Amino acid sequence: MNALAPQLEHPKHPVLVRALPTTTPRRRMLAVGLIGPGRVGSALLTQLRAAQTRLSESGLELKLCGVAASKRMWLDCDDPDLNRRCDRAQIWRPADLRQFARHVLGDDGRHALLIDCSANDEVAAHYAGWLAEGVHVVTPNKLAGSGPLERWQAIRAASHAGARFRYEATVCAGLPVVQTLRDLLDTGDELLAVDGMFSGTLAWLCNRHDGGRPFSALVREAHALGYTEPDPRDDLSGLDVARKLVILAREAGWALSLDDVDVQSLVPAELAALDADAFMARLDELDAPMAAQLAIARAEGGVLRHVASLDRDGRASVKLAVLPASHPFAHTRLTDNVVQFTTRRYHDNPLLVQGPGAGPEVTAAGVFGDLLRIAESLEARA
Numbered sequence: 328m329n330a331l332a333p334q335l336e337h338p339k340h341p342v343l344v345r346a347l348p349t350t351t352p353r354r355r356m357l358a359v360g361l362i363g364p365g366r367v368g369s370a371l372l373t374q375l376r377a378a379q380t381r382l383s384e385s386g387l388e389l390k391l392c393g394v395a396a397s398k399r400m401w402l403d404c405d406d407p408d409l410n411r412r413c414d415r416a417q418i419w420r421p422a423d424l425r426q427f428a429r430h431v432l433g434d435d436g437r438h439a440l441l442i443d444c445s446a447n448d449e450v451a452a453h454y455a456g457w458l459a460e461g462v463h464v465v466t467p468n469k470l471a472g473s474g475p476l477e478r479w480q481a482i483r484a485a486s487h488a489g490a491r492f493r494y495e496a497t498v499c500a501g502l503p504v505v506q507t508l509r510d511l512l513d514t515g516d517e518l519l520a521v522d523g524m525f526s527g528t529l530a531w532l533c534n535r536h537d538g539g540r541p542f543s544a545l546v547r548e549a550h551a552l553g554y555t556e557p558d559p560r561d562d563l564s565g566l567d568v569a570r571k572l573v574i575l576a577r578e579a580g581w582a583l584s585l586d587d588v589d590v591q592s593l594v595p596a597e598l599a600a601l602d603a604d605a606f607m608a609r610l611d612e613l614d615a616p617m618a619a620q621l622a623i624a625r626a627e628g629g630v631l632r633h634v635a636s637l638d639r640d641g642r643a644s645v646k647l648a649v650l651p652a653s654h655p656f657a658h659t660r661l662t663d664n665v666v667q668f669t670t671r672r673y674h675d676n677p678l679l680v681q682g683p684g685a686g687p688e689v690t691a692a693g694v695f696g697d698l699l700r701i702a703e704s705l706e707a708r709a
């Protein structure tokens with residue numbers, strides 16, 4: 328213990344509490360560009376701003392160099408005086424992701440990170456190129472991890488060459504699911520199966536759907552709370568959960584694709600083909616079928632839960648099930664997700680990760696955690 332460190336007063340044990348020895352922090356600078364300032368992206372910006380002083384004191388300078396939305400982007404080189412003179416017309420320029428990445432990377436050898444908080448496939452298509460150029464990438468966007476296998480392999484290969492790629496928040500938002508699996512595998516365990524509840528939206532809907540309000544009203548509320556995907560059909564069709572299964576399977580080295588997942592959709596075919604606004608306008612067509620599902624569950628003395636499973640033989644399924652009231656999943660709350668890893672070591676009693684699995688705040692925190700892990704691995708640069 329550092330005898331020179333000041334002692335802090337503690338009401339009960341005045342001499343036991345001492346300040347930890349102080350060390351000079353290793354100074355690192357990370358240039359950051361955010362793509363997709365929506366619900367998660369905005370929450371992340373708020374969290375980054377709130378943490379800036381604390382991070383700086385611990386040696387990490389985060390420099391926000393740009394924000395790109397679908398049509399427009401802001402770069403920190405944009406000149407405030409010029410903007411004032413041009414009636415702010417220069418603040419946002421047309422979005423161009425190549426220019427955006429070049430700007431964040433700069434030409435001074437700095438560490439650069441792009442955070443993709445969109446749900447856009449075209450953005451995901453840039454990852455391999457960015458990583459190859461030395462730009463780190465963090466994302467909650469599931470489209471790279473569950474998209475074409477060759478593209479996923481190219482992204483992984485590019486990340487092995489230097490820049491880091493992290494995507495913890497793609498599975499169950501801020502819960503430590505991908506890292507838990509990674510740690511199991513890296514320490515020599517073997518994944519046998521994963522099962523549980525992987526949709527925060529559907530967990531919340533199943534918890535709140537008690538016949539008191541129409542199902543459609545609950546879906547609208549889940550959307551407003553930021554739990555659903557930008558298009559709630561991605562949740563209701565089971566696609567979002569299927570994507571998470573694919574991401575976990577690939578993490579385990581299994582070549583699973585979305586087509587391999589047996590998915591039961593809650594969206595009738597006639598609503599599946601509509602554009603997003605038209606679908607939302609006809610959402611009440613889900614009320615009668617969902618009321619019927621609830622009645623079946625109650626008649627059986629059970630509860631509705633949205634469950635999914637995956638095993639090492641490539642069997643993967645996503646469905647709405649009636650579970651007995653005594654089942655552990657019946658006692659989950661709000662947006663709770665449950666992920667059960669059955670492995671060689673955790674065989675008779677699976678390893679469980681459980682907690683809120685959707686929402687801008689918790690998701691942004693998962694993204695932020697990835698950023699910090701990358702920052703931790705950076706070397707100091709002038």
Ligand SMILES: NC(=O)C1=CN([C@@H]2O[C@H](COP(=O)(O)OP(=O)(O)OC[C@H]3O[C@@H](n4cnc5c(N)ncnc54)[C@H](O)[C@@H]3O)[C@@H](O)[C@H]2O)C=CC1
Pocket residue numbers: 362363364365366367368395396397398422444445446447449450467468469496497498499500527553554555556557684685686687690
């Ligand atoms: N909301 C949640 O609880 C969770 C969300 N996620 C993922 O986080 C991502 C963001 O979700 P939300 O913030 O809820 O969605 P959102 O719809 O609120 O935000 C998405 C943003 O991306 C922007 N965008 C769309 N296309 C773009 C493009 N080509 N270039 C740049 N920006 C573009 C949109 O303008 C919007 O600002 C999605 O991939 C979602 O799957 C992951 C875990 C949990």
Ligand SMILES: N[C@@H](CC=O)C(=O)O
Pocket residue numbers: 497498499500525526527528529554555556562567684685686
């Ligand atoms: N819409 C998703 C968000 C997290 O991935 C969900 O509800 O689980």
